[in-house]
Amino acid sequence: MHLSKVKNENNVYGSIINFEEKISYKLLKRVFDILLSLIGIIVLAPLLILVAIFIKIEDKNGPVIFTQIRVGKNEQEFKMFKFRSMVSNAEELLDSILDKNETEGAMFKMKNDPRVTKIGKIIRKTSIDELPQLYNVLIGDMSLVGPRPPLKREVEEYTTYHKQRLLIKPGCTGLWQVSGRSEVGFEEMVDLDLRYIKDRSLIYDVKIIFKTFKEIFKSKGAY
Known part of the structure; x- marks a missing residue:
C-alpha cells in the first residue's frame, strides 16, 4: 500500500490510497x-440492563434503543444501534438546529x-450510549476499531478523497475517537482515518482500544 498526492474534488491536494486488504489480517x-x-x-x-431501565424511567413512551441508517464499508448502508x-x-x-453546527464539513x-x-x-459523556454497537460488531456490520460510520446525508457531501474512509468497516472506536473526538474537525478526522487505514494492524487496534478506555475516563471531547 502506498500514497500518492492528487487533487480531490475540492481542488485540494490530498493523499489517495492504493488500497489492498490482506486476507490474513482481515480474518484475524x-x-x-x-x-x-x-x-x-x-x-x-448488567450495565446494559440498568441503562435501559433509566432510559425507560425518564421517557416511558420512547424506545430504549435508537436505530439509525449509517454508511459502512464500500458505501453499504446498515442499521446502527445506540x-x-x-x-x-x-x-x-x-433541521431546526442545523445552523448551530459547531464543526466544519460533512458532520x-x-x-x-x-x-x-x-x-x-x-x-x-461516558460513551455508554455506544455499547449496543457491540451487536453491530458481532453480526459483521462494524469492527471494534475503524472510522466513524457516517450518515447518508454526510456522505452525499463527500469528495473522492473523503470517501476513502469507507474502504474498510466502520468502528466503535478509532484513531479519531482517541484524538479529541468532537474537538477534532471534519478534515482532520478524515486524515486520521486514512492514517489508520494505511497503518492498521492488530497491534495498532489493541493500542487504540486501550487508549479508548483512557479517553472514556477523561470524557474529553465527548458530547
Whole structure:
C-alpha cells in the first residue's frame, strides 16, 4: 500500500490510497471482533440492563434503543444501534438546529444539543450510549476499531478523497475517537482515518482500544 498526492474534488491536494486488504489480517481481525464483542456483551449485560431501565424511567413512551441508517464499508448502508440519548423526535428537530453546527464539513456536532435527555448527557459523556454497537460488531456490520460510520446525508457531501474512509468497516472506536473526538474537525478526522487505514494492524487496534478506555475516563471531547 502506498500514497500518492492528487487533487480531490475540492481542488485540494490530498493523499489517495492504493488500497489492498490482506486476507490474513482481515480474518484475524474478524475473529478478534467476534470474541471481544461477545465477551463485552456478556460482561456488560448488567450495565446494559440498568441503562435501559433509566432510559425507560425518564421517557416511558420512547424506545430504549435508537436505530439509525449509517454508511459502512464500500458505501453499504446498515442499521446502527445506540442507546437513545435524545428525545424521541430528535431526528425531526434536527433541521431546526442545523445552523448551530459547531464543526466544519460533512458532520453535525453541537456541545449543548437541546435534544439530549438527562440520562443521555451521562451516557454520552461516558460513551455508554455506544455499547449496543457491540451487536453491530458481532453480526459483521462494524469492527471494534475503524472510522466513524457516517450518515447518508454526510456522505452525499463527500469528495473522492473523503470517501476513502469507507474502504474498510466502520468502528466503535478509532484513531479519531482517541484524538479529541468532537474537538477534532471534519478534515482532520478524515486524515486520521486514512492514517489508520494505511497503518492498521492488530497491534495498532489493541493500542487504540486501550487508549479508548483512557479517553472514556477523561470524557474529553465527548458530547
